[in-house]
Amino acid sequence: MTTPTTNSRTIDVALGSRSYPVWIGPGLLTDHARWRATLRGRHALVISNTTVAPLYLPRVSEGLEGLQWSSYLLDDGEAHKTFANVGRALEALAQLGATRDACVVALGGGVVGDLAGFTAACWMRGIDFIQMPTTLLSMVDSSVGGKTGVNLPAGKNLVGAFHQPRAVVADIDTLASLPDREYRAGLAEVVKGAAIGDPAFFAWLEQNAEALNARDTAPLVEAIARKVVYKAGVVARDETEQGERALLNLGHTFGHALETAGKYQVLLHGEGVAVGMLLAAQLSERLGMGTAGDTTRLHRLLTTLGLPTAIPGGMAPEQLLALMRLDKKNLAGTLRLILWRGIGRAEIVSGVDEADVLAVLESATG
Structure with a gap:
């Protein structure tokens, strides 16, 4: 409510x-x-x-x-x-x-x-x-x-x-x-909510990106509220992350690995999520799930909001993959990632082939 x-x-x-x-x-x-x-x-x-x-x-x-x-x-x-x-x-x-x-x-x-x-x-x-x-x-x-x-x-x-x-x-x-960099990092989490399950909200963000960059009060309150309403609904249905709530981790397996590899000094959490979401979209596209058009829309919105979209230099793909193996969502020693079939259609995918993940990491390494 x-x-x-x-x-x-x-x-x-x-x-x-x-x-x-x-x-x-x-x-x-x-x-x-x-x-x-x-x-x-x-x-x-x-x-x-x-x-x-x-x-x-x-x-x-x-x-x-x-x-x-x-x-x-x-x-x-x-x-x-x-x-x-x-x-x-x-x-x-x-x-x-x-x-x-x-x-x-x-x-x-x-x-x-x-x-x-x-x-x-x-x-x-x-x-x-x-x-x-x-x-x-x-x-x-x-x-x-x-x-x-x-x-x-x-x-x-x-x-x-x-x-x-x-x-x-x-x-x-x-x-x-709040410094601009910290503010933009927060916008990444707003984008994430829309990317997971609300294509209409994603389109609203595309239309209001410049107003959000300017920190205009009305659209800012609206963006916060829409993201909180979405998350509150998911939490109400799955408080302890037994199923649907895991979708809120879109981009997080990649993003946490990036943060850890940088010893929390290179990327802010929201920046890691931004890069991680794009990597998840690229992996989805590689696996035949997502489309190039949706990946492009995500890349464009993140760029408009001033967020990073590439893996920082000095981070080895093999190191990032090793860190991803420690993710809490993994089951039975295999990668379990949040991917999508396009904007607003995220899903949990188990048994992801590490070779595909490594290929995406290698293609995005600066």
Whole structure:
């Protein structure tokens, strides 16, 4: 369900008898009455990072008056989504004296949200947490659906838990401070949702690409809401990724390998997804599933939105294939990828021949 106003939306993520709101719009971090009502206890730990906290923690802290609360700040970047930082966050909860009705507040992008959610899932076997995403990528993807986790040197998100938030507070005012590169990376996840299952949305993105590049408020709220509505529907039908939800990983097997190969310093997550989606489309075309026309449309849209479409230099195809073998979707030692039969028609494909994957990687290597 989505409730529109002039420049805001409320979307309910329904999970059987459970549900939670996703609020999208301006001024939400300072709408204290709205989100404070979702906190049930007297303890709160705000997890953020050293870039976001100076900008937005004061707005959140005003809404925590009267509670016993503290904050734990990560350094900025994917490389800090580690067990070591989870341990430090848990120690912060211990020092706070947090009880089972405590709440973790995730103020930041996807790294903060994933780590904060995993911390909340671990403390006393699971306490509440609220997502306050401050990047476009986290607003449209990682803050919704309850996936949490941390990285290992062997690969991204290999450890985690499904732990749903109490609410998602997506204040689009925070996007004003987002660097262009980070903003564009978020648009990749918007494109992904359309590419998986909504050809009409894909066409809308083609028509509104320049307005999105300009960060115009109305189309931006509309794009976020449409992506969240799509993802919320998938999560409601398949919360723990036993089937349909795996489709949301279009481009991720390739993209995670690219991120890991670059030690999280070369590509942002959304950039990896952009390149990964195009590689998935090219592999689909090679396997006789997709068409050259749809691959071209995807390439054109990604390019218009300022996203990368080629494998960065210095990454060997054999290395990327080895990293892809560690993907969580694989079964019985064989590659299991999300491919498509054209825009809006993604599907899970098992037993993909590694020779075909290697050929696509080799053709796209810079």
